[in-house]
Amino acid sequence: MYKIFFSLLFKRMDPEQAHHLAFRWIRLAARVPVLRTFLAAALAPRHKELRTEALGLRMHGPFGLAAGFDKNAVGIDGMAMLGFDHVEIGTVTGEPQPGNPKQRLFRLVKDRALINRMGFNNDGSLRVAARLASRTPVFKTVVGVNIGKTKLVPEEEAVADYVKSAERLAPYADYLVVNVSSRTRPGCATSRPRRRCAPC
Numbered sequence: 001m002y003k004i005f006f007s008l009l010f011k012r013m014d015p016e017q018a019h020h021l022a023f024r025w026i027r028l029a030a031r032v033p034v035l036r037t038f039l040a041a042a043l044a045p046r047h048k049e050l051r052t053e054a055l056g057l058r059m060h061g062p063f064g065l066a067a068g069f070d071k072n073a074v075g076i077d078g079m080a081m082l083g084f085d086h087v088e089i090g091t092v093t094g095e096p097q098p099g100n101p102k103q104r105l106f107r108l109v110k111d112r113a114l115i116n117r118m119g120f121n122n123d124g125s126l127r128v129a130a131r132l133a134s135r136t137p138v139f140k141t142v143v144g145v146n147i148g149k150t151k152l153v154p155e156e157e158a159v160a161d162y163v164k165s166a167e168r169l170a171p172y173a174d175y176l177v178v179n180v181s182s183r184t185r186p187g188c189a190t191s192r193p194r195r196r197c198a199p200c
């Protein structure tokens with residue numbers, strides 16, 4: 001099934017568009033009670049043996065979703081429905097930012113891999129915090145929040161930018177990740193796949 005979908009639809013579609021389309025379907029399915037109950041039971045059966053404890057947090061199992069898929073905390077229940085035992089949202093920056101110009105996501109079909117040059121596109125800490133605050137969770141899942149530096153904030157103000165995000169988002173996070181990657185510095189990230197970034 002996945003192979004058919006992949007070759008007919010996703011392989012031909014721009015990878016970022018494919019991401020948004022697939023994520024929209026997942027979120028829609030998670031809104032329909034019968035469907036989400038069925039999908040969660042079929043895709044994410046819970047086994048006691050898989051129960052995991054890490055960082056003092058108890059989880060149904062060891063599988064988590066890394067940051068980057070749900071950057072804005074719009075589909076946590078959808079991902080939990082698919083079987084992720086923790087969902088890390090973000091990277092969220094202090095201020096909203098559009099990320100790098102498109103195209104910024106590239107398929108390496110032979111390697112079954114992607115090159116990601118998104119540039120931390122996200123809604124910003126204020127909106128994401130509001131979204132998390134108003135969330136009524138359907139599935140009990142651990143939620144991590146990954147924070148990063150706003151591209152336009154100068155290096156000297158980076159700490160204040162992180163602190164702002166942490167203060168806004170930590171109240172809703174089971175754990176917080178401080179992303180110190182600096183590839184979103186102006187002039188550093190590039191949207192072209194073969195051009196190299198200067199070391200930063």
Ligand SMILES: Cc1cc2nc3c(=O)[nH]c(=O)nc-3n(C[C@H](O)[C@H](O)[C@H](O)COP(=O)(O)O)c2cc1C
Pocket residue numbers: 066067068069071090091105114116118120146179
């Ligand atoms: C399209 C895309 C966007 C990503 N965005 C982020 C991000 O915003 N923040 C982050 O910390 N990691 C981001 N990542 C990295 C992932 O969190 C993860 O570390 C990476 O995909 C490697 O995963 P793997 O170890 O399962 O192969 C992104 C990855 C991809 C493919």
